[in-house]
Amino acid sequence: MTAAILEERKNSIGFKAGGGNSDGPGVSCGKNSLSGAVSQRACVFCGARVVLNPITDAFHLVHGPVGCASYTWDIRGSLSSGSELYRNSYSTDLSERDVIFGGLPKLREAIAEIHLKHRPSLMFVYSTCIAGVIGDDVDSACAEAERKFGMRVVNVKAPGFAGHKAMGYALACEAMMKVISEAPPARAVPGTVNVLGDYNLAGEAWIIENYFREMGIRVLATFTGDSSHEKLLRSTGASLNVVQCAGSMTRLARRMEETFGIPFVKASFFGIGDTGSSLAKTADLLGDKRAREKAREIREREGGRAEKEIARYLPKLRGKKAAIFVGGGFKAISLMRQFKDLGMETVLVGTQTGTADEYEVIAGLASPGTVILDDANPSELEKFMREKGADILVGGVKERPLAYKLGVAFCDHNHERKIPLAGFEGALNFTKELNDSINSPVWKTLRGARDFGAAAS
Numbered sequence: 001m002t003a004a005i006l007e008e009r010k011n012s013i014g015f016k017a018g019g020g021n022s023d024g025p026g027v028s029c030g031k032n033s034l035s036g037a038v039s040q041r042a043c044v045f046c047g048a049r050v051v052l053n054p055i056t057d058a059f060h061l062v063h064g065p066v067g068c069a070s071y072t073w074d075i076r077g078s079l080s081s082g083s084e085l086y087r088n089s090y091s092t093d094l095s096e097r098d099v100i101f102g103g104l105p106k107l108r109e110a111i112a113e114i115h116l117k118h119r120p121s122l123m124f125v126y127s128t129c130i131a132g133v134i135g136d137d138v139d140s141a142c143a144e145a146e147r148k149f150g151m152r153v154v155n156v157k158a159p160g161f162a163g164h165k166a167m168g169y170a171l172a173c174e175a176m177m178k179v180i181s182e183a184p185p186a187r188a189v190p191g192t193v194n195v196l197g198d199y200n201l202a203g204e205a206w207i208i209e210n211y212f213r214e215m216g217i218r219v220l221a222t223f224t225g226d227s228s229h230e231k232l233l234r235s236t237g238a239s240l241n242v243v244q245c246a247g248s249m250t251r252l253a254r255r256m257e258e259t260f261g262i263p264f265v266k267a268s269f270f271g272i273g274d275t276g277s278s279l280a281k282t283a284d285l286l287g288d289k290r291a292r293e294k295a296r297e298i299r300e301r302e303g304g305r306a307e308k309e310i311a312r313y314l315p316k317l318r319g320k321k322a323a324i325f326v327g328g329g330f331k332a333i334s335l336m337r338q339f340k341d342l343g344m345e346t347v348l349v350g351t352q353t354g355t356a357d358e359y360e361v362i363a364g365l366a367s368p369g370t371v372i373l374d375d376a377n378p379s380e381l382e383k384f385m386r387e388k389g390a391d392i393l394v395g396g397v398k399e400r401p402l403a404y405k406l407g408v409a410f411c412d413h414n415h416e417r418k419i420p421l422a423g424f425e426g427a428l429n430f431t432k433e434l435n436d437s438i439n440s441p442v443w444k445t446l447r448g449a450r451d452f453g454a455a456a457s
């Protein structure tokens with residue numbers, strides 16, 4: 001490794017054995033970000049808010065300075081088939097005076113105002129850094145509001161300094177458990193599932209729901225894309241939880257298994273192979289032979305149609321090098337498989353919240369010399385993308401400017417996107433996106449202009 005890597009970060013970066021500087025694939029993960037390393041990872045509050053925000057009829061009140069609220073306001077491309085209330089963001093806008101005298105009066109006032117104007121049935125109150133530091137008793141304010149206004153008010157204690165994004169996921173899961181634990185006792189309804197960890201970005205949850213509908217399987221609730229307070233309460237009657245974003249939702253799946261006896265299965269609807277096998281696996285676990293047969297039919301019909309179209313792009317993508325930096329390990333694994341199917345090589349793969357198990361799978365899929373890194377910072381991404389000659393970076397909003405500044409193509413696979421990338425049609429959209437970005441003439445022009453500038457100076 002060169003001097004560009006901070007000493008304390010070296011254990012979080014590995015190289016698949018068999019090529020170059022081989023430290024072995026094992027990377028240290030799940031730790032707090034290194035101070036001064038400018039992590040790409042988001043804070044605890046952000047982790048909690050992005051998971052809970054797509055509940056369409058819930059109110060989200062951020063108890064902290066207004067900056068926290070704007071940071072996470074409507075950053076997901078989650079779509080709703082009903083209420084649009086989740087598109088609003090409320091903040092107590094704590095200022096210096098509140099830090100000195102306490103922020104509870106403002107919080108009580110804000111809850112009362114929202115109740116008066118909107119009469120919500122469910123509200124999440126997020127206590128962010130400042131509320132944590134000054135020690136406001138937010139629990140008692142929420143309990144008092146519940147008694148007074150007859151609505152559910154859940155305190156999500158999420159000061160950013162308490163850990164990192166994955167802790168926010170855990171807090172969101174606990175908050176949802178508090179909500180669904182109030183559901184009346186329900187018996188498991190045969191042929192029903194909940195989909196956990198799908199945020200209905202660009203309507204992806206609807207794509208998956210349509211496949212299940214054709215298979216005769218009913219989705220009771222999606223956590224949390226296009227969900228509502230009522231749908232969440234219904235979820236306790238499902239026969240199976242299908243967990244799509246394992247990083248954010250495995251905890252909820254485990255808690256629902258312990259509390260309501262609902263088993264769960266990890267699934268991925270990214271890529272033709274993973275989508276097909278996830279549908280089949282769900283049918284098998286429900287013990288439904290007819291659904292299994294339907295899953296095969298859908299794979300053949302929809303998957304076949306997408307494969308035919310994708311084949312046209314293969315000559316333009318074959319041999320290109322991909323860098324991946326996404327939120328969770330499960331998505332990174334699906335992306336690596338998709339790149340393999342497209343004849344592309346993954347030269348760098350990293351995540352914000354991947355687990356040791358997921359990094360093991362990633363190392364198994366990687367080719368010799370592939371860089372594997374946890375909780376990267378921009379400097380590391382830049383160094384390895386340059387060294388490995390990546391043609392495209394797949395990441396989220398924080399990675400986009402980095403790619404563009406390096407003159408590298410970019411594909412948004414995070415929560416802001418407007419194009420569905422899940423399911424069979426999503427696999428085709430993904431391929432088109434890759435092709436449009438990698439083979440855009442802008443990169444040649446940009447590099448040409450740079451070379452000219454360098455020669456002139």
Ligand code: SF4
Nearest residue numbers: 043045068128129160
């Ligand atoms: S780190 Fe703290 S202050 Fe910053 S956005 Fe997160 S909760 Fe708010």
